[in-house]
Amino acid sequence: MIPYGSLANSATIILGSLAGCMLHSRFPERIRVIVFQGLGLCTLLIGLQMAFKVQDILVVIFSILVGGILGELLRLDTLLERLGNRCKKMLGSANPKFTEGLVTASLIYCIGAMAIVGSLEEGVNNDPTVLYTKAILDGFASVALASTFGSGVLFSFIPVLIYQGAMTLFAGYLQQYISPELIAQLSATGGLLIVGISINLMEIKEIRLSNLLPALPLVLVFTPLAHWIKTVLA
Template sequence: MIPYGSIVNSAAIIGGSMIGILLRSRFPENIRQIVFQGLGLCTILIGLQMALKVQNILIIIFSILIGGIIGELLKLDTLFERLAQKLKNIVKSENSAFTDGLITASLIFCIGAMAIIGSFDEGIRGDTTVLYTKSILDGFASIALASTYGTGVLFAFIPVLVYQGTLTIFAQTFQAWFTPLMIDQMTATGGLLILGISMILLEIKKINLSNLLPSLGVVIVLTVFFS
C-alpha cells in the first residue's frame, strides 16, 4: 500500500518550509517572536484536547515513566542529535539552528493526534481526509517554524514520511489491534508530549522529549495487557 496521505503531508512541509526560509530574512525579530509564542499557545490547546481523551490515567502515567527510562537508557536524544548533525553535514548547511529546527518540527508534526488517527484511517479504511487536513495545517506551521529555525524544518518531512507511512502500513496489517480504547490512550500520551513541546516553544522549561518517545510504544503494550 502506498501511503498517499503521508506523501502529501511531506510535500506540504517542504512547500511551507521553503516559504518560511524565504521570509526569514524579511521578518523582524519581534514578528518572529510573537509568531513563535502564538504557535506555543496553540500547541497547549492541542495538547490539552488530546490528553483529555485519556481512558485509564494509570496506564498513561506508567507509560510516560517507563518510556522515559527506556529513552534515557537508549540515549535517544543523543542518537537524534547525531543523525540531525549528519544530515546537516550532508546538505552542507551553515545554519546554527538546523538541529533544533529539525528535531522540534519533527516532534510537532509526528506526535499529534492527527498523525496517529490519520495514518490509521488511511491504513484501515483507505480514508486520507485527516492526513490531507493535517497537511494544510503542517504547511502553515512549517512557515512559522522555518522563519525562525531555517532549513532544518524542511527536512522534517523525512521522519514524517517514515513515521506516518509505517503507521499506515502497520494499521492495515494489524487492524484488529487498534480499538477505540487503544487510539484514545495513544492520543492522550501524545497530548502530554505535545504539552512538553509548548513549554519548549514558550521557553518555560526544556524537556527532553526525544527520550520520552518510547512511551508511545509502551502505552500500546500496557493497554493491550491490562484491557
Template sequence: MDMPVGTIANAGAIVAGSLVGILMHGRFPENVKRIVFQGLGLSVLLIGLQMALKMDRPLLVVFSMVLGGIAGELLRIEDHLESLGERVKTLARSRNALFTDGLVSASLIYCVGSMAVLGSLDDGLRHDPTILFTKATLDGFASIPLASTYGVGVMFSAVPVLLYQGAITLGAGSVREFVTPMLLTQITATGGLLILSIGVNLLGFAQIRVGNFLPALAFAALLSFTPI
C-alpha cells in the same frame, strides 16, 4: 501495493509550508520574530493540552511517561536524535544553529497524534486519504511559523513523516485488529504530554529532553491492554 497518497501529500505540504517560512525568515525584525516564537509556543501548548485532556486512564499515562522516560534515558534517544540531526545538517550544508532543534521538534509535532495513525490506517485499509489530506493542510500551515523560526530543519521533518506514516499505511492490514479506539485514546493522551513539553521548551520555561520520552508512546499502547 498501493502508494500512500495521503502521506505523500502530507510530506509535500510540510515542504511547501517550510519554503514559505524560510522565505519569510529574514524579513521579520527581531521583535516580530520573538512574538512569532512565543505565539508558536503557546499554540503548541494548546494543541498538546487538548490531546492530553483526552486521557481517561490517568494512571496508565503516568506509568507510560515514567517508564518511557527511564527507557529513553537509558537508550539515550535524545542524544541519538541530535546526532542524526547534526549529520543531516552537515549533508544539507546548513549553518543554522537551530537546524537540529527544528528537525526534531517538527518531526515530533507532525508524527505524534491520532491523526497520523488513524489517517494512515484509513489510507491503507479503505484507500481513503481524507484524514491525511486534512492533516496535510494543518501541517503545511504549521510549517510556516516553525520554519520562519527554526529554518530549513523543519523542511527535513517531511522525511520522518513520509517514513512513519507510509509504513503504517503499507502495513495497515497486519495491524488493523490491534488498533482499537481505547489504544488510540491512550497514545493520543500520552502524545499530548510530549507536545506540551515541546511548547514548554519553545517558551523557555524549561529544557525538557522530549526525545527521551518517545518510548512512552509504546508503553501507552502496551498498557492499554492491561487493567491499569
C-alpha cells in the same frame, strides 16, 4: 498501494517550510520572538486538547515515567542530535537551529491521533481524507516553524513520510490491534509530549522530549495489560 495521503502531507510540509524560510530573513527580531511565543501557546492548546482524551490516567503516568527512564538509559536525545547534526553536515547548513527545528517539527507532525487514524483509514478503506486535512494543517504549521527554526523544519517530511507511509502500507495488519481506546491513550500521551514541546518553545524550561518517546510504544503494552488486570480483578 501508494500512500497518497502521506505524500501530500510531505509536500505541504516542504512547501510551508520553504515559505517560512523565505519569511525568516525578513522578520525583525521582535517579530520573530512574538511568533515563537505565539507558536508555543498554540502548541500548548493542541497538546492539552489531546491530553484530555485520556481514558486511563495510570497507564499514561506509567508510560511517561518508565519511558523517560528508558530514554535516558538509551540516551535518545544524544542519538537524535547526532542524526540531525549529520544531516546538517551533509547539507552544508550553517543554521544553528537546524537540528532543533528538525526534531521539534518531526515530533509535532508525527505525534497525534490524526497521523495514526488517517494512515489506518487510507490503508484499510483507501480514504486519505484525514491525512489530506492533516496535510493542510501541517503546511500552515511549517510556515510558522520554519520562520523560527529555519531549514531543519523542511527535512521533517522524511520521518513523516516513513512513519505514516509504513502505517498505511501495513494498516490491514495493524488495525486489529489498535482499538479506539488505544488510540485515545496514544493521543493523550502524545498530547503531554506536545505540551512539553510548547514549554520548550516558550523557553520556560528545557525538557529532553526525545528521551520521553519510548512512552508511546509503552502505551501499546500497558493499555491491554491494564485492561487484562481489570478483567481479572472484576
